[in-house]
Amino acid sequence: MQKNKVTCILCPRGCTIERNVQGEKIELNGFGCKRGLEWAKEEFTNPKRILTTTLHVKDGEIEFVPVRTNLPIPKDNIFEAILLLKNIEVVAPVEIGSVIMKNILDTGADVIATRRVSKKNSSND
CATH class of the missing domain: 2.20.25 (N-terminal domain of TfIIb)
Structure with missing residues (x-):
């Protein structure tokens, strides 16, 4: 048994x-x-998990934006999804809830931003 x-x-x-x-x-x-x-x-x-990670932000007031899937995805797809997102760069401004990637790996889940990131103020350069 x-x-x-x-x-x-x-x-x-x-x-x-x-x-x-x-x-x-x-x-x-x-x-x-x-x-x-x-x-x-x-x-x-078929275990599933919400994927959370960060993505690089171009011209943002901060360098990274936290993101997550809006639905749990199969646990077996987590590492493949991370590799897919690894080289994604978003351009500021980014709003909370912005869809960064739709239907990641055909799971039905979208990757969304969980924090607002404003565009870098050019006078601070």
């Missing part, structure tokens, strides 16, 4: 959900609600 455990993140209870696999039979135990059960099913079969 193969066993795996995850801690549910949907509420403060933090239920420990255990998956037991024996042949074709899969059993989930330890969930405290239906939402936790559904979350655990997805976490065991």
Whole structure:
């Protein structure tokens, strides 16, 4: 029998959900609600995460802008997405919520800015 455990993140209870696999039979135990059960099913079969990183800003008052995906993307795509974003440079000004990249890696998630970055004041040069 193969066993795996995850801690549910949907509420403060933090239920420990255990998956037991024996042949074709899969059993989930330890969930405290239906939402936790559904979350655990997805976490065991297709885990997803929100990607957060920073991108370089050209002519910005600050050098980097924080960005994130607006939806969780498959965990297996995280490193590929980071490599794709690695060489992206945005031009100031940048507004909160600006879409930097639509539908990254065909996941349905957009990469959006999470901070406003004004254009560098040329008198400060």
